[in-house]
Amino acid sequence: MATPYLPGYGTASLSDFATSLFATFGGARPNTLELEPAPRVCLFLVDGMGADLLREHPETAPFLSAAFGRTLTAGFPSSTPTSLATLGTGGTPGEHGMIGIKMAVPGERRLFNCLRWTAPGLPIDPDIWQPAETVFQRLIGLDVAPVYVATGAFDGTGLTRAVYRGVHHLHAETVEDRIEGVRHALRSPRTFVTVYFSDLDGAGHLRGWGSPEWLAQLAVADRMAERLAEVLPPGTTMYVTADHGMINATDKVDLDDYPGLLEGIELIGGEPRARHLYTEPGAASAVLDTWRETFADRAWVVSREEAVQSGWYGESVRKEWLPRVGDVVAVPFAGTVLIPAAAEPHEWSMIGYHGSLTPAELNIPLLEIHR
């Protein structure tokens, strides 16, 4: 059986990048990645651009491929809200607690979707769900202007408030607008601008990574990186990285087809490549056994304690966040996805997925361009 590929927490993960970058501005954190200080930094975040995926397509992404530096890893799960919280706080998933797209709200027997920031009938306060002070808030204290250039649709959403607290949000809908937004933001003498591109991940989910649609978006991201590099004023460093990679599903499991599997389960959370199973009182070990047996060759199925002790979420998980981890955690490998199709028709319709502990999903590039 395959073994999980673990995030490089403490040496080469996204949290090490966030803390190292913070250190270059004078923040009191270790500069583990030994990044070079610069008064102005532009971070180009390409959603879903896994390092292994990029390496497969140098002809489509000549600029990014030529600048390819080192490989980092996302945290677990390898998905957007988790990685954005890591970049935003510098913490591991176990520290910031954003450990899945859908998490159980403790004591409420209901799921909270942190991507959409919805929990039926429950208001979830971003400051309480993710209370850590962000890197951006701390940068303001160091006289650095934190700016986020992205679509206005993200401004004020729960997820943005949880992970980008403190940024000045510049609304930019098109690639041109975003380049202009970055150029504008980099006029400040000390600034940290994050610019975000989501369409590669979107095309990958819909059509699969490597598809013509995905390749077209990779070419857009490549050209955007090249254009961004052209507008950097002297004394600026640009980093290009991603929040996770992706796999194309070859084995879609509709959990509704296995009534025996759902016995003893109160809520199915997480995402198709990293499931949190919240069980009824006393049912955890039976659920663990059933799922282990059913998915012996297709998923790592572990108890909450095992997931935490194996370091999947970092060195430790804050006590308050433990109930967010499923009583049982099921993480498929190879091309398997686990989806209750009736409850998640959108997820069921996809081709590309991410979230698991595989190199294709965890490995992300870190490119550095100095001006």
Ligand SMILES: [Zn+2]
């Ligand atoms: Zn995605």
